[in-house]
Amino acid sequence: MKTSVPFQDLYPANRLVENAFLQGAAKLYRESAFSGGPYVESFEKAFGRYLGAPHCLGLNSGTSAVHLALAALGIGPGDEVVVPAFTFVGSAWGILYCGAKPVFADVEADTACIDPESLAAVLTPRTKAVIVVHLFGRPAPMDRIKAVLKARKGPRIALIEDAAQAHGAVWKGRQIGTLGDAGCFSFYPSKNLGAAGEAGAVVTKSAALAEKIARLRNHGQKVRYQHEMLGFNYRMDGLQGLFLEKKLVHLERMNADREGIAAAYLAGLDNPEVTPLDGGPGSAWHLFVCRVPRRKTFLAHLDKKGVGYGIHYPLILPELPPFQSRQGNPARYPNALALSRSVVSLPLYYGMPSEHVERVIDAVDGWR
Numbered sequence: 001m002k003t004s005v006p007f008q009d010l011y012p013a014n015r016l017v018e019n020a021f022l023q024g025a026a027k028l029y030r031e032s033a034f035s036g037g038p039y040v041e042s043f044e045k046a047f048g049r050y051l052g053a054p055h056c057l058g059l060n061s062g063t064s065a066v067h068l069a070l071a072a073l074g075i076g077p078g079d080e081v082v083v084p085a086f087t088f089v090g091s092a093w094g095i096l097y098c099g100a101k102p103v104f105a106d107v108e109a110d111t112a113c114i115d116p117e118s119l120a121a122v123l124t125p126r127t128k129a130v131i132v133v134h135l136f137g138r139p140a141p142m143d144r145i146k147a148v149l150k151a152r153k154g155p156r157i158a159l160i161e162d163a164a165q166a167h168g169a170v171w172k173g174r175q176i177g178t179l180g181d182a183g184c185f186s187f188y189p190s191k192n193l194g195a196a197g198e199a200g201a202v203v204t205k206s207a208a209l210a211e212k213i214a215r216l217r218n219h220g221q222k223v224r225y226q227h228e229m230l231g232f233n234y235r236m237d238g239l240q241g242l243f244l245e246k247k248l249v250h251l252e253r254m255n256a257d258r259e260g261i262a263a264a265y266l267a268g269l270d271n272p273e274v275t276p277l278d279g280g281p282g283s284a285w286h287l288f289v290c291r292v293p294r295r296k297t298f299l300a301h302l303d304k305k306g307v308g309y310g311i312h313y314p315l316i317l318p319e320l321p322p323f324q325s326r327q328g329n330p331a332r333y334p335n336a337l338a339l340s341r342s343v344v345s346l347p348l349y350y351g352m353p354s355e356h357v358e359r360v361i362d363a364v365d366g367w368r
């Protein structure tokens with residue numbers, strides 16, 4: 001009896017830093033450097049340097065990152081913010097937290113990233129920001145997106161990158177996350193750069209934005225107990241700063257490993273009913289996602305073969321109750337809807353044994 005092929009195993013990546021982290025944690029423990037502080041600051045410097053971003057603000061999650069990017073840009077009631085209809089909900093919560101209106105754009109059928117034409121069609125004089133999601137690690141078409149925003153007459157629209165799934169992804173030689181006004185990262189444990197718990201960050205080249213986010217994450221204060229604005233408690237834990245700085249050293253290697261697995265899938269998968277999404281150049285290969293119109297029977301087949309899988313994501317945002325009343329009929333986003341009903345993510349993680357990759361390929365190619 002063959003062992004099953006898990007969808008994910010985070011331990012191979014976390015094993016790379018196990019000793020260094022545990023030793024560092026013992027020191028941190030004695031110092032009680034638990035909330036914010038030197039370990040977070042050290043990681044912020046390292047991650048900013050890695051990306052080529054002048055400012056990096058460590059936070060408690062990627063959801064908080066998008067929220068504070070919007071809040072620092074002054075987004076509020078009456079403003080519209082465009083977000084793709086097909087993404088993880090964390091891309092969009094921040095719009096509601098700010099009291100603004102989410103406006104959905106469709107995505108491209110073959111990449112699952114925002115469709116620049118759909119984006120152009122939903123802009124209004126009230127559009128204040130666009131959240132571009134580099135979904136599954138694939139860089140969104142930034143030049144076409146920027147051209148749409150530039151062509152729009154009226155006040156400038158802010159560009160926020162949701163790079164929660166795209167640590168180390170590259171667009172025309174530049175790091176994803178550094179191409180707009182703010183880049184938002186999640187370090188949720190399963191991400192390409194995953195923490196030992198919850199964490200996130202915003203990067204920006206704007207000193208003013210960075211300064212505002214620094215205050216917003218810390219109860220709206222710069223000087224202790226002088227709360228100048230509505231604030232939040234969104235600080236990063238010291239332990240996460242420590243862990244992430246140790247792990248960042250391995251990010252390129254881990255991403256190269258993911259790319260190798262994706263390449264093996266692309267070379268080996270040969271089933272006309274299973275179509276991988278276009279990863280494009282520079283992808284961080286967070287997930288390997290295929291479109292499978294007969295998904296239900298395909299999943300039953302994978303179950304039988306002991307192959308794990310994920311569905312990212314089974315519903316689109318306009319279908320979810322917190323968003324339903326705000327933006328009409330899901331049928332207005334046909335590509336997003338079709339993707340949500342057909343996507344299947346195959347196992348892909350740092351350290352996945354090549355024998356497991358082969359077993360996935362055999363299982364997919366053997367399905368009729």
Ligand SMILES: Cc1ncc(COP(=O)(O)O)c(C=O)c1O
Nearest residue numbers: 061062063088090091164186188
């Ligand atoms: C595309 C995307 N945006 C936002 C988030 C939110 O990040 P977090 O879970 O750290 O709040 C995630 C991850 O969960 C994500 O995948």
